[in-house]
Amino acid sequence: MTDRATTVAPTAGQRWRSARWLVLALLVVGVVATISTLLTAPRPGARMDPGATSSGGAHALVAMLRDHGVDVVVADDIAAVERAATPDSLVMTVQNRHLVGDEVLRRLAAAPGDRLVVEPVSRTREILAPEVRRADGGTAGGDPECDLREANRAGDVQFGASDTFEASGDVPVTTCYDGAVARYTDRGRTVTVVGSADFMTNAGLPKRGNAALAMNLAGTQPRLIWFAPPRSEGESSGAATLSDLIPANVKWVVWQLCLVVLLLAVWKGRRLGPLVAERLPVVVRASETVEGRGRLYRSQRASDRAADALRTATLQRIVPRLGLGPSADRAAIVTAVAARCGWDAGTVGHILFGPAPATDDDLVNLANALDNIERQVAQS
CATH class of the missing domain: 1.10.287 (Helix Hairpins)
Structure with a gap:
C-alpha cells in the first residue's frame, strides 16, 4: 500500500x-x-436612602455635603444617633415606615443638637416639632417669600406634592414656600420641618434651586446625622448571601x-488541523488483509457476514458493466446477469441474493460461483 x-x-x-x-x-x-x-450599576435602596443611587435615593446629596466639608454620619438605629449627636450637630430625621415607635421618637427628641424633620407624619411632628401643625392645602414649590436666609439663597424650588405647616403655639415660626418649609427656635435649638423630600432625592436635585435648598438646610452644622432607619428597632436584617451582594x-x-x-x-x-503527509509505519499486503478478515469471520463463525461482504463487492463491480444504475432492483439485476451468462434466472438469484451459507464448504462454493459470474459478465 x-x-x-x-x-x-x-x-x-x-x-x-x-x-x-x-x-x-x-x-x-x-x-x-x-x-x-x-x-456604574445603580445601587438600589429605599426612598431617601443615603447610599442608594436610584432616582428616589439620596446618594448625590450625601456626596455633595461631604465634598463641602460636612461630616455626614449615617445612623441605622437610635443608639447610633445618641452616640454621634452633639450640641453643634444637626439630626436629620427622614420619615419612613420604620420610624413609628414612640420610644424612638422620644429618644430622638432628647438628643442634643439642631433638628431637621423631613416629611413627618402627625405623631412624629407632635414629638419632634411640637410648635408647628399641618396647615390646610399643599404646595408644589415656587419662590420662598420669607426672610429665611437658606431659602432666599436657593430661590425658586420645585418640591412636588408637599404638606404645608403653620405655627401651633406662641413660639414664632418662619414659613417659606407657602408653608412647605417651617423653622423655629426653642430653648437654643433650631427645628426645621420640610413637607416633602422630593427636592432632596437624586432625581429632584437638578431641578431649579432644589440642590441649593437641600444643601442649605442639611449643611447648617459641621456634622449631619442622617437617620432613616432601614428597619424597626429589634428587627433583624438577616444575613446576606453572596448572590445578594452581586x-x-x-x-x-x-x-x-x-x-x-x-x-x-x-x-x-470542529477543526482537525491541516492535511499533512504521514509515512505509514507498516505496509500490509492486500492479500494479507483479506486473509486476516477471513480468519476473523471464521473465528466468530460469521459466515453470513462473509457471504454478505462477498455478494456486495460482486454486485458493486458487475452492475456498472451490465449498464444498470445504482438503484436497480434485484429482478433487473438477475435478468441481466442470466442473459449475459446464459444461466437460469433462479440459479443466479440464489447465488446473488440467496440465504447465507450454512457451512464453510457452502461459503467456498458461493465464492467460486460469484467469481464465475463476475468473470463471465466481464468477458461477455
Missing part, C-alpha cells in the same frame, strides 16, 4: 499556544466588564461570557 495524506489533530500544547491569547483576551474583557458594572448586571455579564466560551469551544473543537 502507498503512502497517503492523513489528518493529524494538534497536540494539547499546540492548542494551548494558539488559544492562550484568546483566553487572556476573554479574561481581560471579563474583568473590565465586571469592574465597570460594579462601578449586582444583577454582573450576573448577565457572567452568563454572556459563559456563552462565548461555549461557542468558542464548539467552533475550535
